[in-house]
Amino acid sequence: MTTLTCLELPRSTHTKLVDPRQALQRTRFQRRRGKLFKTQKEYYERINNTPAPLLFDSDVYIRTLILFLPLLVVFNKERIDGTVRRLVAQSVNDEVSIPLQHTPILNYIHHTPLGKIQRNYSSFVSALYGFNETPFKQLMPEIEVPRQIEYNKCIPGKLIVSCLNGKIYLYDLQSNTSTQINSPFNSSPYGICWCSEMSMANNCIIGSDTGKLCYYDFSKGKEPLLTIDNLERITSVHLNCNCSKFITSGFETNVNLFDFETHQLERVYGSLHNENVNVAKFSNTNPFLFTTCSFDSCAAIWDLRTDCSIPVIQYTGETLLVTTIFSENDLNILIAGCDNYVESIDLRAQKGIKMQLERRWDNNSFCRGYYCNGGESVVVSNSHEQTLHIARTYDGKRVIDCHCDNINHQYNFDGIITVRCDPFNDFDFSLVMNNDSLTQLGLFHCQLV
Structure with missing residues (x-):
């Protein structure tokens, strides 16, 4: 119902x-x-x-x-x-003083010994609806117009927050402290990627839609160690699993390949799609494979050992596509588009399982989808909904709807424009909520379990 x-x-x-x-x-x-x-x-x-x-x-x-x-x-x-x-x-x-939030499952979890709780929480977390009070907590209310966030893959609780005005912050969830770093950007840096190697845990690459790319090592200070100008407009940056190469994509049909050690442009792979490449993401285990998606409704897998003239695998979605990402074991990719269309694709059988989400019949509502809970679940956000959806990967059944009632917040938000999963906690998320005109944005943290 x-x-x-x-x-x-x-x-x-x-x-x-x-x-x-x-x-x-x-x-x-x-x-x-x-x-x-x-x-x-x-x-x-x-x-x-x-x-x-x-x-x-x-x-x-x-x-x-x-x-x-x-x-x-x-x-x-x-x-x-x-x-x-x-x-x-x-x-x-x-x-009327009637408590509207029902959390019997969470009470069960809190009173159950850790040894008896399985990793797959979604097997028994069948429903969670928060209305009067919700698991959403606002972070850094003092900053203006936060737009993009990215968790550090090596250091728990550490993330980068970029803003529409070009400002960049380092935030620590555990201590609830933030540090502003020096930013050469005057517009929002959309592309953010941390290094996954422990020896380079403080290294980060950030790119903006003005074509500027910066390399940071926060162990050495707040200033960028290197800045590259005059690139194509960047909306996505991603490092491969051994931190030897990184790719960028943006408002072009091309994908740029860089050497991480020299930060030199190695190659431009042109015309991978008929429309702009929204996202390009490397595999989690293979340093040569990456996936892309576009507004041409296609998602594809590419191999750097080829000239990338023909995709290894290509899949056509039902709507234009906004995001794509590999699962942890690289056996699946998750694509998300418009109007709550999210699908997990088995790369071995090349068959997809759609998440069972209600369609709004609104092609202007953009979804983002990411794997969580070790790949057993999928978290979905919508730019026109104040609700985080959690679905099971293997059959697409929605198991949690977490609604953010923002009557106690200073601003009026209409949807969720960005969501990221905490790599160290299965059901912890950070997200950016927005109004329709993107004039009001807020950073929130959601802890379900």
Whole structure:
């Protein structure tokens, strides 16, 4: 039921008011003595003090129903947008003290010895819906317009945050401290990649859509050690598994290959797609294989040992594609496009399993999908939804919908534009929430388990 996007309810057939005291007495009679919950008592006492209890009762149920349907966009032929949802949540919160968050599974986890908990939490985390209070915690509220984030693969809790105004921050989740580093960018650096080698754990490459590429070693200071100008517009940067090469892509159909040690451009692979290459990602185990995706709806696997004129594997999605990434064991790639289209592709059989997400019929809602939980689960965000979806990889079934109710936040957010999985914690995520015009952005952390 929580996946409904449209709902219409008939008007009430009641013709007379219900006596709230009689209703309360009937409820007490039906239950054993002393078994009426405190929240029920408070609810009925609130009804007792209401001039029109039937109207109050119906109104509260309708507004609560809207809260419990996070994907609902049309109710009784009226559109439910972010503003309406916030007003409804605030009104219910002010009028009725009913806890709306249900977390019995988390309580089970917290009271179970660690040795008895399997790695695959999604096998028993069948549903989690947060409404009044959620697992979302805002990070670094003092910074303006955060846009891109990337976890360090070697140091737990360390990540880079880049902003639309070109500023870059190092953030430590464990100590909740941030450090601004010197940035030569005057616009958002979209491409960020940490080194995966422990000996180079503080090394990072950052590229921007103005064609500028910087190499940092934070163990030596906040200044970039090298800056390369006059490149194509960069939206994606990625290092291979042995940190010998890195690739960049952007608002072109080309992919650029660089030598990491010399930082020299080695080769330009042209016309890999018919539209701009949105993302290029290396394999996790093979230093020669990388995957790309584009707005031409195609995802492809390429081999650097060839001239990349023909892809090793090519797969056509149902919509234009926004992201692609390898699984940890490189047996699958995950592609994400528009309107909640996310698919995990088995590279051996070249067959895909679509995540069972509700379609919004909105081609302007862009999704991002990433593997988590050791590749057994997939986390999905949508630029027009305030909900993180967690689905099982092997059958696509959605097991968690985590909704961010931002009535307590300073800004009004409409969706999630960026999400990253914590490499050291299976169900921890950092994400950037946005409004439709991208004038308001906020950095949040979500800890489900």
